[in-house]
Amino acid sequence: MCHPQERNGPRLWGEGAGKGLSETDLTESGARGRDARAADAGRRDPGGARRARVTIADVAALAGVSVGTASKALNNRGKLREETRARVAEAARRLGFRPNEMARSLLSGRSFTVGLLTTDHVGRFSLPVLLGAEDALGAGEISVFLCDTRGDAIRERHHLKALASRRVDGLIVAGRRTDPRPPLRQFLDVPVVYAMAPSTSEDDMSVAPDERQGARDAVRHLIAAGRTRVAHITGPARHHSSQARADAFREALAEAGLEPAGGHVLFGEWNEPWGRQAVQHILHAEPRCDAVFCGSDQIARGAADSLRELGKRVPEDIALVGFDNWDVMSTACRPPLTTVDMELSELGRAAAVRLLEAIDGQPRPGTRYLPCRLVIRDSA
Amino acid sequence: MCHPQERNGPRLWGEGAGKGLSETDLTESGARGRDARAADAGRRDPGGARRARVTIADVAALAGVSVGTASKALNNRGKLREETRARVAEAARRLGFRPNEMARSLLSGRSFTVGLLTTDHVGRFSLPVLLGAEDALGAGEISVFLCDTRGDAIRERHHLKALASRRVDGLIVAGRRTDPRPPLRQFLDVPVVYAMAPSTSEDDMSVAPDERQGARDAVRHLIAAGRTRVAHITGPARHHSSQARADAFREALAEAGLEPAGGHVLFGEWNEPWGRQAVQHILHAEPRCDAVFCGSDQIARGAADSLRELGKRVPEDIALVGFDNWDVMSTACRPPLTTVDMELSELGRAAAVRLLEAIDGQPRPGTRYLPCRLVIRDSA
């Protein structure tokens, strides 16, 4: 708004202190030379990388004010003349000053960092969650420590200790699967949000995809299209995802007065060979089967390949729905797959939001289920 | 100005088998803050959140020594009686003391953190690099800030500022492709290592996969198996990867006195439809073709599907080699693919090692190419 017409300014600033200070002086090593201790003490500097970070003292000197005043000027605190604020701001700009976040944290008690911990493995499912969380946190000026445990308890312990030392303000624990998991032992006293794999304790905060709703929508879609003999091929029976989706499958069928084609759900693996194999089972058990809901896009793709080879047309003869919306499968499939998207980035974002609330002192315990979205393509 | 916020579905790295994670006891410290000092020391505590982190002063008080002595005891410095050291150690253990890493950094001038910056997008290729780097750095007690730019210059700038404020000791810049990239504007004065996408400046430190060697090995493998009419299907001609692999393909053939089957390399897309389509081209142009080297596993898989549908047997009639060793493609392919692995985790690890060296003052500028490994399965 008001620009004091200080065009010639710089040289005139600071009476003694700032005299002769130029940008190069500061960026090289001049600014710190006043301290003899630095020369002989630690700060070893063998490789020539000049560590001469500019501090607020440099800014203050160049602006000809005290450190405290410089701080106030930069943070819009205290009572200062507008002209002074501008002078400090200009000095900071010229020196490329960035406040040392660690020093501020020391004082404020908050580090504005959080940890992102994977319990088993960063993979296809946890990565989008991590990235969604990272995005939401970054927007809030919070930086993120990435900790990949690779499913190793030693690594997990190592990372938790490191995070405690770094005084993170919170922690997001992301799983690869949706099976509920026992809570982390309360080791660092900061809020924790479990993403993807919810904590078994309702006292914790968790976010997970609503797989039931996703599966239900998929099956309803098939029924709405007039399919009446719908089969379900899915992953291992021990996985929570398999069970949740299978339950919803049965419920949605029952809702319409239908029975699973072939009599029961086929549990197996998440991969293509199982999809190929299971399709043959089904066509044998129920030749009139007109739709297959698959627990994963990989299974669905295997099924599609097998159906094509058996001379069945998709979707004309048999409709096919997958799960995951993993583009490399669902779009490469022939025909492109109708499938359920768990919106994992949103999941990560939601986890971040809940964590921020908790850090702000408004925790909302319990598990929250986020909606899945049916993506309609050509297979159903 | 316009932010292409299109988050299209994840195209991610496949997952391997995960080991079971056993939850172990992470806290041996039952005690926190039962120390009288914390109570009377003025520790203002507005608004509930009890910030009673245990500090070295608490440890010192409990052990009955001064703060300086406590520090020496815990760090094995100075001259102290063994009994004193033990007493301090015991006090620290009982209180669950973890030194505040930010406070130490302030003094040491090193933060023991590095930034991991993606320039375009975290995906199938950059993720293993990031994780490899994270692993190597974590072992060196260095924590990692994850910064995903999503290919957005605004986000990149934002992250670089944040990293500067956090005083990272170094930076790893990971790309999604291997096309050389202009160096980052020297904006924070710490060592930078470019991984995957090398910097165009030889003054910078870069690590990249030796795609030429990988492609050469693949082609030599085909030739050694007696194949003489070898075609090459690969990605877009504008991609560095396509060019490097195609060059090596031509060289390896020439070495053996052979010509590319069909006369020239087929540039197209990295995906399956292109693989399917290109195979038909090739068989038309050179019906006696007996091997195809594909620039990616996706292309190879498309090629395999197409060949099967055309009645050609792999590898009997036509041998097939892919590139990337992307397990979800290479093992689901029928038959399983012989392919080139770029060893991206190793790449990340190597980047981390070079960064650590540079931080230690021993930078080794230039681009280093890491070997690729031919993985032999059934298709060639």
Next chain:
DNA sequence: CAACTGAAGGAAAACGGTTGCCTCCCTCGG
């Protein structure tokens, strides 16, 4: 001219560690 009032900005105490230097105090040799 003295006292009062704000405005502007300086001095110093935190924050939580580390470390160089100093001071005790004990032992030993002369």
Next chain:
DNA sequence: CCGAGGGAGGCAACCGTTTTCCTTCAGTTG
């Protein structure tokens, strides 16, 4: 009895900020 020497541990400075209080000074009032 005196001084040297060394072991053990305390003191205080320091890292880079923020924030609270204090000082200074100009302007105003009686």
